[in-house]
Amino acid sequence: MTNLKKPLVQFQNCILRPQYSSKEIFPNPMTLTILPTQKWAFTGTHKTKLLEVLAGQYTAIPADSRSYPFLEQRVWPSSVTKLVTFATDIKPAYLSARYESYREPEDVDLASFLQKSLHSTTDGKPTQEQLQVYESVVKRLALESLLSQWIATLSNGQMRRARLARGLLTSPKILLADEPFLGLDKASTLTLSKLLGELAPSPHVVLGLRAHEPVPDWISHIGVVDESGLVKAGTREEVAETLQELQDRRNSIFIDESYDFKTAKLLPPKQPGTDSVIDIDSITVAYKGKVVLKDLKWTVMRGERWHLRGDNGTGKSTLLSLITSDHPQSWNSKIRLFNEPRKVGRQNYFSINKVIGHASPEIHAIFPASLTAFQTVSTGFTVGSFLPPSSVSHAATNLTQDEQTERINGLLEYFNVPPDVQFSDLNLNDQKLALFLRAIVKNPEILILDEAFSGMNDQSIFRCKKFVDEWDGTVIAIGHVEDEIPTCDKYIRLHGGEILAEQGIIE
Numbered sequence: 001m002t003n004l005k006k007p008l009v010q011f012q013n014c015i016l017r018p019q020y021s022s023k024e025i026f027p028n029p030m031t032l033t034i035l036p037t038q039k040w041a042f043t044g045t046h047k048t049k050l051l052e053v054l055a056g057q058y059t060a061i062p063a064d065s066r067s068y069p070f071l072e073q074r075v076w077p078s079s080v081t082k083l084v085t086f087a088t089d090i091k092p093a094y095l096s097a098r099y100e101s102y103r104e105p106e107d108v109d110l111a112s113f114l115q116k117s118l119h120s121t122t123d124g125k126p127t128q129e130q131l132q133v134y135e136s137v138v139k140r141l142a143l144e145s146l147l148s149q150w151i152a153t154l155s156n157g158q159m160r161r162a163r164l165a166r167g168l169l170t171s172p173k174i175l176l177a178d179e180p181f182l183g184l185d186k187a188s189t190l191t192l193s194k195l196l197g198e199l200a201p202s203p204h205v206v207l208g209l210r211a212h213e214p215v216p217d218w219i220s221h222i223g224v225v226d227e228s229g230l231v232k233a234g235t236r237e238e239v240a241e242t243l244q245e246l247q248d249r250r251n252s253i254f255i256d257e258s259y260d261f262k263t264a265k266l267l268p269p270k271q272p273g274t275d276s277v278i279d280i281d282s283i284t285v286a287y288k289g290k291v292v293l294k295d296l297k298w299t300v301m302r303g304e305r306w307h308l309r310g311d312n313g314t315g316k317s318t319l320l321s322l323i324t325s326d327h328p329q330s331w332n333s334k335i336r337l338f339n340e341p342r343k344v345g346r347q348n349y350f351s352i353n354k355v356i357g358h359a360s361p362e363i364h365a366i367f368p369a370s371l372t373a374f375q376t377v378s379t380g381f382t383v384g385s386f387l388p389p390s391s392v393s394h395a396a397t398n399l400t401q402d403e404q405t406e407r408i409n410g411l412l413e414y415f416n417v418p419p420d421v422q423f424s425d426l427n428l429n430d431q432k433l434a435l436f437l438r439a440i441v442k443n444p445e446i447l448i449l450d451e452a453f454s455g456m457n458d459q460s461i462f463r464c465k466k467f468v469d470e471w472d473g474t475v476i477a478i479g480h481v482e483d484e485i486p487t488c489d490k491y492i493r494l495h496g497g498e499i500l501a502e503q504g505i506i507e
């Protein structure tokens with residue numbers, strides 16, 4: 001039982017360093033007290049670092065400048081705090097593998113995925129008490145109907161709830177949830193927020209939020225963190241002014257018209273045309289009888305910008321996988337690309353994807369960490385491979401090696417991404433930028449941006465949006481946050497199940 005009188009965490013002039021390193025996490029020493037009756041959220045550029053600090057990941061100097069008074073002395077803080085991060089959420093299967101019947105040995109159904117966490121807390125089988133917790137967590141996160149589904153087939157939103165459930169099942173005393181609402185639709189965000197707000201004291205919950213995210217009503221205290229450390233911490237009222245300053249700074253980035261845009265110089269203009277690029281005529285997709293897309297009709301004309309909308313699990317990724325031919329039902333003459341009906345023999349995976357650039361959380365999740373930023377972008381010139389073009393036979397470009405190098409360097413320089421740094425060593429912002437540049441480098445006819453800008457900092461989002469706005473290809477964008485998608489002129493909203501999709505013009 002948590003002692004509700006003693007502070008959860010206390011830092012007094014605390015300097016934090018990674019183990020075996022003399023470099024400080026923050027230059028400013030940290031002073032902060034979190035009481036069990038308070039509910040905290042942290043925001044600002046370095047809020048994830050601060051959550052890692054709370055999770056006991058770093059060494060405190062002097063040792064007694066950090067304490068967790070509410071814990072019994074015998075407990076090691078890092079063993080009872082659970083940091084769940086979602087910004088680079090990993091979906092266990094990749095694209096087409098998601099729709100195929102063959103399963104990797106480590107791929108399991110959701111029930112087994114969750115129950116693994118129960119077993120790890122005991123020597124043998126889960127106790128009666130653990131099973132009760134399991135049942136209640138599954139119910140509260142609305143996962144009951146998905147328990148027998150392979151985790152590889154869960155939608156992003158469903159997977160997010162599953163990961164959170166797994167975090168809760170380890171019975172932490174403090175749950176640190178970093179950006180738990182990223183990629184969630186409004187209804188799921190509200191449900192999840194309510195659940196997180198009601199969990200304390202078992203466990204106490206601390207949130208990491210992006211600057212523009214609304215702070216849930218139940219949060220009583222906020223901390224603002226930048227590269228120097230914790231710059232302000234207190235009640236919502238005490239921190240309101242600092243938050244407003246952050247917001248003003250953010251708005252000034254979004255109206256910075258002085259920036260020198262040169263999309264045209266980096267990617268050549270396309271042949272003008274008014275023909276249809278994608279034509280889908282009455283497609284229905286069902287999984288084991290469960291209808292996801294019903295009689296879908298959709299025409300995308302050259303140069304149009306579509307916002308593909310829909311709550312989590314309504315079939316957005318399924319629709320995209322039909323277009324990119326990652327789905328088994330892609331080989332259907334009711335799907336036309338540039339007026340060519342899909343047909344085995346007439347087209348193949350490579351001819352289809354030669355004209356499509358694609359950035360998505362799935363690609364991010366499985367992208368080879370050892371490639372440099374330059375190599376990462378260069379793989380945009382290949383199809384169906386994460387190897388640089390010199391190593392593959394399916395290059396999607398007529399450019400010479402020198403021309404490719406020049407274009408890649410031009411893009412990397414324009415977006416300030418260091419070319420020689422390994423993907424795994426890039427920060428999240430630069431990883432997302434590199435994957436965006438990978439999608440656009442071959443100057444594709446169709447650009448699919450699936451949550452491509454979420455996780456980037458404000459300045460990068462602004463630049464990427466402007467870049468796409470000035471580019472002349474066809475765009476399909478997915479994103480639950482309007483600020484994080486390029487300007488779109490039309491939308492298609494999926495509803496999942498038997499309800500037909502709705503389409504319209506964006507005013």
Ligand SMILES: Nc1ncnc2c1ncn2[C@@H]1O[C@H](COP(=O)(O)OP(=O)(O)OP(=O)(O)O)[C@@H](O)[C@H]1O
Binds near residue numbers: 292
């Ligand atoms: N192979 C499969 N077997 C069973 N169900 C599946 C399979 N693939 C997808 N689904 C289900 O189909 C529905 C649509 O999934 P999809 O990933 O297309 O949704 P989404 O709109 O992209 O969701 P999100 O916004 O959460 O990413 C979900 O309920 C998902 O669980």
